[in-house]
Amino acid sequence: EDSLIHYTSVTFQAALLYTSSKGERRIRVHTLSLPVSSNLTEICSNADQEAIVSLVAKMAADRSITSSIQEARDAMSNVACDILKACLSNNLSNRAFSLLVPYSLRLIPLYMLSMIKSTAFRAGSAPRLDDRAYYLDLCKTLPTQYLMQILYPDLYPIHTIEDKSQIIQDGEDELHIPQRVHLSYQNIDSHGAYILDTSEYIYVYIGKAISDHFVQNVFNLGTFSALPLDSYSLPELENPLSMKIHNFLSYL
Known part of the structure; x- marks a missing residue:
């Protein structure tokens, strides 16, 4: 909750304590260091759209379970709209930036539409309940590379x-x-x-x-x-x- 203005980077760390198949207790530590910036153009230009889509898919899967499929679909549409609005408002004040949406985020609307039309989040009763549950679980557990391939083969x-x-x-x-x-x-x-x-x-x-x-x-x-x-x-x-x-x- 502290202000990040005076920092040049922030570090995230997660540790996983688990037991291997041979009964050995192990700890796996993941560390990620990211730069801090207050420049929206820099942030948009260096955004990882596949990581964003993977995160939204996990959050939408949770939303569909705790609330409803329709709310999850609406949330995905809102994400695409919010990103486009933020880029547009920033670019209107920065004429040097020629594209309305930076290259790094150009496929966000396409990926969100792919998710909305996927078996996990498709509206109505067309997907069988078992199929929907299976693909919701994939949204939560698949590595980004394979999730993106399911959404956009x-x-x-x-x-x-x-x-x-x-x-x-x-x-x-x-x-x-x-x-x-x-x-x-x-x-x-x-x-x-x-x-x-x-x-x-x-x-x-x-x-x-x-x-x-x-x-x-x-x-x-x-x-x-x-x-x-x-x-x-x-x-x-x-x-x-x-x-x-x-x-x-x-x-x-």
């Missing part, structure tokens, strides 16, 4: 994996990683094939105009119409395209 075009991909040397083998694209209908080509990685599940979407060459080399089938709707695995075929895709799936 990774989408990769695999039909261009041979031509447009980053190549990483994995021992003696080359790993081809397609460039991730935004979750937008504009990035979905009917001639393409895509992998959607949600951290929990991996989905393969095949455009209806995909080439027969791709279908033959990846699924060992003749045409798109021959693809089964309930397939849960990809055949491992002895051709470069199939091997590149399977290596990428193993990497994920």
Whole structure:
């Protein structure tokens, strides 16, 4: 509760006392030191939007249990609005700052909307109670990296994996990683094939105009119409395209 004006940094420390699987008593200490600033522009420009979203998800999960799902949804909307209002009011008084919202916070509205539409916080009775409880627990317990992936999954075009991909040397083998694209209908080509990685599940979407060459080399089938709707695995075929895709799936 003391004033931080005269401090250049503050330190947070948390200790966890636990018993290992071998019965050993251990203490794990986490220490975090952060700079102090009274300049709102500096704070906004250096904000960690993924950490903010992770914290809001945990607070919203608590709110949904102690109050209601609707109040949790309203709280998430208010967070996005409050951040935008603070940035806007600060930028109006600081003409040197050209963007209404700093680059570090540009995706906050998108992530909040993703949370509101997620199984954990979706309105109505559409999500089953067990599913909602499961995803609320994930909001409370998942590391930030995996929580963000559930809220905003990774989408990769695999039909261009041979031509447009980053190549990483994995021992003696080359790993081809397609460039991730935004979750937008504009990035979905009917001639393409895509992998959607949600951290929990991996989905393969095949455009209806995909080439027969791709279908033959990846699924060992003749045409798109021959693809089964309930397939849960990809055949491992002895051709470069199939091997590149399977290596990428193993990497994920």
